[in-house]
Amino acid sequence: MKTTTKRNISILSAVILSASIIIGGTLAYFYDKQEITNPFTTAGGAGTDTGVDITVTEPNYDPDTSQDMYPGTTITKDPTVTNDKGESYARFIVKLVEKDTDTVITDKARADKIMKTLFYDVKYATGKGQTLDTALGYTEAQLAALVGADVKTPVNPEFVLDTTRGGVGEYYFNYNGTLQNGDVKKLFTHVSIPSDWTQVDLALVGDFDLKVEGQAIQKANIADADTAFTALDGELATTP
Structure with a gap:
């Protein structure tokens, strides 16, 4: 009789927004900050009335x-980020951390394995049905x-990995362009644990938290996306 070892994996989603005026030197930027957390486990292994108003949800x-x-x-x-007001540069930050801590997972093999569970289903995101069936x-x-015309991994191809920020276990995905009023963009749509993962795979993944932050900053008076994110x-x- 085969004995299976159970492993709990806790995944959190922390979604951060911003909408207050911050004055630094001669510049005043509109941005927003709000956080929500949604935990879940595995076995087997909106803004204020300012120039920028976004909502980040998991609908x-x-x-x-x-x-x-x-x-x-x-x-x-x-x-999902929804642009409710103004025009802004936007990004998501995906952070892999040790369970119940803020310690970033820096083991590349482990981080790569976790990121392989995230998928963006184009059909699902655009309301045209679904490719991945829960x-x-x-x-x-x-x-x-x-992973082809309908499913991308790990994220929406409209978001580009920022190679100048973050690193192993902490990934910045910048929206390729600016969010216009009424735009709705999803970073990814599904988490899928492969059915043929072995105990070796589960041991590598271990227990972890997945945190996702959504951020936006005004486009007005900022030359380009890199200047905005800096x-x-x-x-x-x-x-604070």
């Missing part, structure tokens, strides 16, 4: 579906075969 995420996940489980998890389990090969980095670094 189709049901916390009940994320309890006691196991290999072969696919759930809907869809960090009633089905997928092997790694089946998930890889789906300014936002500075504002957030000095804000």
Whole structure:
């Protein structure tokens, strides 16, 4: 009789927004800050009235579906930014941390393995049905075969990995362009644990928290995205 070792994986989503006026030197930037946290586990292994007003939600995420996940489980998890006012540069930060701590996971093999569970289903995100079915389990090969016209991994191709910020275990994804009034963008749509993951795979992944932050800063009076994000980095670094 084969004995299986259970491992709990806790995944949190911390969504951060901003909408207060911060004055630094001669510049005043509009940005917003708000946080929500949604925990879930696996087994087997909005803004104020300013120049920038965004909402970050997970509209189709049901916390009940994320309890006691196991290999072969696919759930809907869809960090989404909605631009409610103005024009802004936006980004998401995906952070992999040790369970119940803020210690970033810096083991590259482990971080890469965790990131392989995140998928962006184009059909689902655009309301045209779905490619990933939460009633089905997928092997790694089946998930890889789906990564094409309809499914991207790990995130929406409209977001570009920022190679100058973050690093292993902390990934900055910048929106490629600016968010216009009424724009709605999802970073990813599903978390899928491959059905053929072994105890070796689960041991490598271990227990962890997945934190996702959404941030935006005004476009007005800022030359380009890199200048905007540098300014936002500075504002957030000095804000309690």
